[in-house]
Amino acid sequence: MNAPMEGYNFAYLDEATKRMLRRTILKAVAVPGHQIPFGAREMPLPYGWGTGGIQVTAAILGPADTLKVIDQGADDTTNAISIRRFFTRVAGVATTERTEDATIIQTRHRIPEAPLREDQVLVYQVPQPEPLSKLEPRRAETKRLHALADYGLMHVRLYEDIARLGHIAKAYDYPVMVNGRYLMSPSPIPAFDNPKMHRMAALQLFGAGREKRIYAIPPYTEVRSLDFEDHPFRPIRAPQACALCGSRESYLDEVITDDRGGRVFVCSDTDYCGTRVAARKGAA
Amino acid sequence: MYVAVKGGERAISAAHAWLDETRRGDPAVPELTVAQIEQQMGLAVDRVMAEGSCHDRFLAALAIKQAKGDLIEAAFLLRAYRTTLPRFGASEPLDTGAMRLRRRISATYKDLPGGQVLGPTFDYTHRLLDFALAAEGAPPAAAPEAETPVASTPRVTELLAREGLMQREPADPGEPGDLTRQPLAFPAPRDVRLQNLARGDEGFVLALGYSTQRGYGGNHPFVGEIRVGHVAVEFTPPELGFPIDIGEIGITECQMVNQFKGSRTEPPQFTRGYGLVFGHGERRAMSMALVDRALRSAELGEDVTAPAQDQEFVLYHSDNIEASGFVEHLKLPHYVDFQSELENLRTIRAALVREAMPEAAE
């Protein structure tokens, strides 16, 4: 374990702030999918760059934890590195790039391909926690709509997509109903990842720093992507196989390789891909 | 064969090293000291203290140096530092009536008790570039001083209130809210709105204040008074039980006098728009007072039609630390979402092509 940075409390936040965050998290777990307002602190990273996720992680992180941070599914993206470095500096905790070794995984925009376990927590960075924000900008009003479970507006939006385009056109941040009660934004993960949220064994926590909201999905909770009986939810991925590991199941990034239309598709989850490549080498 | 991009960690370190190098600039030019910034860039320091929500001239100057003069970045540095500081408690309300004044003007009365004090102001200067400043020389001659110091300076709004012409503010409004501890909730009380505006982006608050003058929620303002100077901060330690003076801070206060038509329960009278900011920041304090008054529209029974009167719109978008973070986060990778959109678009277009040319698809 590295020595944490001098002059700062373990994991940066003071203990009173962490207590406030933990209370908020408990409340969020008790009412799955419901956004709980909290006194988000100003963090040394900019708003929109994961301040909500960082505060949640800081509140639940202990010295014995092993942290993994991903952005776009990858451990080596700049923002993931920056956040991982931050926790190394202020908490000195062990970090890993291996999904199965992590006790806490902070993520932006993806859910790891490998199924998570009961002893793991997935912390999402959330830019806009309000699933109705594009339809109704006023929080005073969306709050009322959630209280009354009045979600006709969201269904109208999906109806309009089908009427206009033939299918639901939401490709990411695809709204879900949690525990049959609250409409929830899954954060901008691709719709492909939505089914992984359903009855996930791991606790899922969502932190929105700028909007000052925390919400949660307890383990094994029902999470349904909104759809119609005759237009069922369909997770979309590129139809190709990964150019590195050959996977046809994982979510792929498209990489432009030249200016003549050359492109390859590779797994967005770098640990998943790397593990498969290593296994293939080992077998060969 | 394609090899996945790696090496982000090293790239980040190198980028930050380069940042340090460009901050220093040409080493042949002498390095700026924090004291120089604090003394000679005083208004920049004031703005950073206001938006950084922390009254400390040295830290603000240091932040400006570290931010290479980017004042929003500097305010951000100051805020991130401020958040880690322990809190002992809240001070007593500032008594701006007892300010040590450097400047005090009223646009509603030609003369008034205590008089008009111009102080160090850009007003009435001709904005001609002064090339003499480019040649560093001796300090300017000392400004002449008034013979008698200003004795008593009652507030203009108080003069009006004594006559019953100005709506009184509640004498004891209770413990003020703190949006750095409690998130905004709507409708937001006035104390929280004022806190939000005092920390808000000067450009944003200025533009909103300006919009009320151009007819978007106008409220016929007069500058009752602007006062700039220093005020004592008093704090009551629980173990003492009485307030003690813990020092002085520089502030600017603006009280706008606005018309009010009256309602069923209240006769016509003037109402107040209030602005108070750290340091010398008249533009900021005046804009704040205009927007404060506009945001009172709903509680005064006026129509809420203009952006400056819309609480959610104003308060959710005034903070430049939140705003610049979220705007700049668009630089972060979004390729997962973009990929979903790509596939989505391809699917829709393929379906349209099949519909338009069924034979071609076969």
Next chain:
Amino acid sequence: MTGALLTAEGLDLHFGAIPALVDVAIDVAEGEVVAIVGESGSGKTTLLRVLSGQMAPDAGTVRWLGQDVHGMGEAARRRLMRTDWGFVHQNPRDGLRLNVSAGGNVGERLMAVGARHYGNIRAQALEWLAKVEVDATRIDDLPRTFSGGMQQRLQIARTLVTRPRLVFMDEPTGGLDVSVQARLLDLIRGLSRELGLSVLIVTHDIAAARLLADRILVMRRGRVVEQGLTDRVLDDPQHPYTQLLVSSVLAA
């Protein structure tokens, strides 16, 4: 009255010194069309808002099937508003989503009560567009491209699609040309009979009231000055104000 769906009594409401409602009582039976007539400022629109739970009275009660409308809480009231009740606004822009297609507007209420089959929702939307004489080809168009009369018919389709038992209508023909008004009134009459709807309609148009209503209440300065069966009230008005109203129509 037996079989009354909605009953209200003792309704009082003041705006400052101005009485908007004074001791108003009203009931609406299953399948009955009741018109509230009066000049503007007589309190009829306020009464409609109080009866539909959108505004609380200073005194008095409104009951829906015996349940206190203002005591039931906003959640229950909103549920009522999207199931058993419907509200047709004078200005269709207040009752429609202008940035949502005609089909989406009609489908919204179905989805709000749990419909989750796109094909069925669309089929019902088409059926209702036909009922209100909006061409089926317009189903994916935005209402802002519709004429005023079409918008109003669309609003009616959107309101009736979930088969409410009671529909509140606030001057539904208000902003329309005379020729368009007649067509709309015919449509409302046909639909209310076909569906056995109860309708509570506010209008200043005595001719519209005569065409639609089984019963009429005449309001003036917040009071109901006269009420009774439509033919009786209009052919043999008792109150001087009603006589004035009726004669002014005849004169015009």
